[in-house]
Amino acid sequence: xxxxxxxxxxxxxxxxxxxxxxxxxxxxxxxxxxxxxxxxxxxxxxxxxxxxxxxxxxxxxxxxxxxxxxxxxxxxxxxxxxxxxxxxxxxxxxxxxxxxxxxxxxxxxxx
Amino acid sequence: xxxxxxxxxxxxxxxxxxxxxxxxxxxxxxxxxxxxxxxxxxxxxxxxxxxxxxxxxxxxxxxxxxxxxxxxxxxxxxxxxxxxxxxxxxxxxxxxxxxxxxxxxxxxxxxxx
Numbered sequence: 001x002x003x004x005x006x007x008x009x010x011x012x013x014x015x016x017x018x019x020x021x022x023x024x025x026x027x028x029x030x031x032x033x034x035x036x037x038x039x040x041x042x043x044x045x046x047x048x049x050x051x052x053x054x055x056x057x058x059x060x061x062x063x064x065x066x067x068x069x070x071x072x073x074x075x076x077x078x079x080x081x082x083x084x085x086x087x088x089x090x091x092x093x094x095x096x097x098x099x100x101x102x103x104x105x106x107x108x109x110x111x
Numbered sequence: 112x113x114x115x116x117x118x119x120x121x122x123x124x125x126x127x128x129x130x131x132x133x134x135x136x137x138x139x140x141x142x143x144x145x146x147x148x149x150x151x152x153x154x155x156x157x158x159x160x161x162x163x164x165x166x167x168x169x170x171x172x173x174x175x176x177x178x179x180x181x182x183x184x185x186x187x188x189x190x191x192x193x194x195x196x197x198x199x200x201x202x203x204x205x206x207x208x209x210x211x212x213x214x215x216x217x218x219x220x221x222x223x224x
Contacts, residue, residue, distance in 0.1 A: 032210045043115075043202050043215035044154060089154060096209040098144065098167055101154040 012108045013080050021105045023073040023090035030092040034099065035064060035075045038087045047075070047088075077107075085109045113137040117203050117216035124223055127192050132219045134186045134203030143186045144204040144213060145178065147171070154202065160186065193223045 013019040025033070031052040036044035050057045050064045050073075057064050063076040073090050087106050091099040116135040124130050136143055145157040158168040160178050177189045186205075190197055200220050204213040 034212055036215075041218075043204075043217045044213075046212045046214070049212055091154075093210060096166075098156045098159050099213060100156065101146075103153045 115216035
């Protein structure tokens with residue numbers, strides 16, 4: 001079956017710098033994409049989502065970019081803070097089907 | 112902000128025993144899901160539930176698994192005869208509609224000995 005995956009399993013960023021977490025997806029029919037943050041021992045927490053009719057969406061300190069041509073999704077976090085340290089998952093779905101999660105990237109913010 | 116509530120937070124059981132994991136969805140949500148996450152791995156879909164029936168299930172969700180919403184509020188996942196490989200964090204997630212963001216509970220850590 002098709003799957004969603006991440007390019008890098010770990011990422012370390014200096015506090016205050018910007019970070020970019022990447023995700024490759026393989027289902028070209030997927031029309032909904034979402035980023036979750038998971039802190040240790042907790043459930044996934046929604047960060048931002050985007051639909052396939054858009055290529056960019058911004059939230060508070062976060063931006064999601066969608067490139068449907070190369071089936072690539074990225075999460076940009078501006079001015080990183082220690083509280084941003086977590087595992088970040090991308091997930092995708094098509095139509096009414098369930099969300100399929102990628103492997104995850106561990107982001108570490110260095111003070 | 113409304114939350115999905117899961118109980119218990121931790122469950123230890125002997126292999127072969129039955130376990131029931133409980134979830135209280137957010138009140139106006141209509142779609143319910145169970146996912147699981149083995150330590151250090153990605154979040155895996157188990158089952159989705161809508162209008163009192165299963166709408167989709169994964170290969171993991173075999174005959175040992177069942178879900179129900181017995182009293183119109185709690186949404187439960189039952190594992191009839193647990194195996195060692197069932198040890199994982201189990202997450203309940205709910206949403207108002209498909210293709211919308213899922214709200215996840217804090218999970219139940221199941222340990223099968």
